[in-house]
Amino acid sequence: MKQSLLNRISEHVYWLDPDASTDRPTLGAVVGRQATVIVDAGNSPAHANLLLSELAKLELTKPRYLVLTHWHWDHVFGVSAFDAPIVAHNETRRAMKAMTGLDWSDEALDRRVEEGTEIEFCRDMIKAEWPDRSNLRFKLPDLSFATQLEFDLGGVRCQVKHVGGDHASDSSIVYVPEDCIVFLSDCLYEDLHHGPRNYTTKKLFPLIDEIVSYDADYYVWGHNPEPMPNTEMKEFAQLLRSIGEHVEQTGDNRELILYALQGTSSKDLDDDSLEILDAFLAGLRNKELMET
Ligand SMILES: [Zn+2]
Numbered sequence: 513m514k515q516s517l518l519n520r521i522s523e524h525v526y527w528l529d530p531d532a533s534t535d536r537p538t539l540g541a542v543v544g545r546q547a548t549v550i551v552d553a554g555n556s557p558a559h560a561n562l563l564l565s566e567l568a569k570l571e572l573t574k575p576r577y578l579v580l581t582h583w584h585w586d587h588v589f590g591v592s593a594f595d596a597p598i599v600a601h602n603e604t605r606r607a608m609k610a611m612t613g614l615d616w617s618d619e620a621l622d623r624r625v626e627e628g629t630e631i632e633f634c635r636d637m638i639k640a641e642w643p644d645r646s647n648l649r650f651k652l653p654d655l656s657f658a659t660q661l662e663f664d665l666g667g668v669r670c671q672v673k674h675v676g677g678d679h680a681s682d683s684s685i686v687y688v689p690e691d692c693i694v695f696l697s698d699c700l701y702e703d704l705h706h707g708p709r710n711y712t713t714k715k716l717f718p719l720i721d722e723i724v725s726y727d728a729d730y731y732v733w734g735h736n737p738e739p740m741p742n743t744e745m746k747e748f749a750q751l752l753r754s755i756g757e758h759v760e761q762t763g764d765n766r767e768l769i770l771y772a773l774q775g776t777s778s779k780d781l782d783d784d785s786l787e788i789l790d791a792f793l794a795g796l797r798n799k800e801l802m803e804t
Contacts, residue, residue, distance in 0.1 A: 544665025547576030560590030
């Protein structure tokens with residue numbers, strides 16, 4: 513067997529590292545005796561083909577289905593490289609249909625950033641990953657679902673479940689019960705598309721409750737360099753909840769919340785906690801803006 517860039521996390525589950533330099537997300541493969549399910553298409557055909565060639569080196573069962581976790585460009589722009597039927601949530605399909613009608617040239621992207629309908633970060637990463645997009649072709653999901661579906665791949669199952677959240681309302685996770693692995697993709701990240709990065713307690717709290725309820729050894733994130741072990745996930749969920757609760761109780765008063773969170777500790781809050789706090793505060797301001 514030749515060396516592969518794929519990481520193997522459990523008996524049936526493989527993943528390809530994300531690459532922050534052009535915002536390539538983690539891609540996954542769940543390999544059963546009869547079939548392989550791919551998790552996310554990647555952010556270009558080049559990215560998709562890297563996954564496919566690394567899988568081919570391992571001589572595993574052929575990809576039978578491609579599952580998309582949400583509509584964001586970095587998870588779907590690679591679709592044209594796959595022969596397998598594409599499976600996604602109804603809302604993901606709807607959003608991708610809207611994307612097929614858009615012009616993805618540099619000029620059009622620049623214009624949308626100016627209008628405020630695209631964000632600078634995505635524009636810059638799209639240009640960096642795929643400078644000549646004249647051959648960009650979308651393929652829409654062949655199968656779509658409303659709540660969840662399950663594949664039996666032979667000796668291992670793959671459950672795809674819509675979970676929503678702040679990052680994208682169409683977010684789905686992929687759970688592999690036999691191996692205790694959850695592909696979270698981006699569902700626990702902030703919303704990037706409405707002003708500063710933001711979280712809302714209304715969407716995040718039920719989502720973290722659901723995520724920690726899985727019998728999981730590892731959680732594979734869309735853009736984190738390493739999968740997160742269960743104990744670390746529980747600690748992270750607790751941190752999100754505690755900061756969110758402070759924001760809910762105190763309102764838009766950063767100083768007071770910082771003081772409360774710090775408690776008797778002489779150490780300053782770490783950068784991650786400060787980012788979470790600022791995301792909840794941004795979510796609160798968005799909500800107030802919508803209510804006025
Ligand atoms: Zn995303």
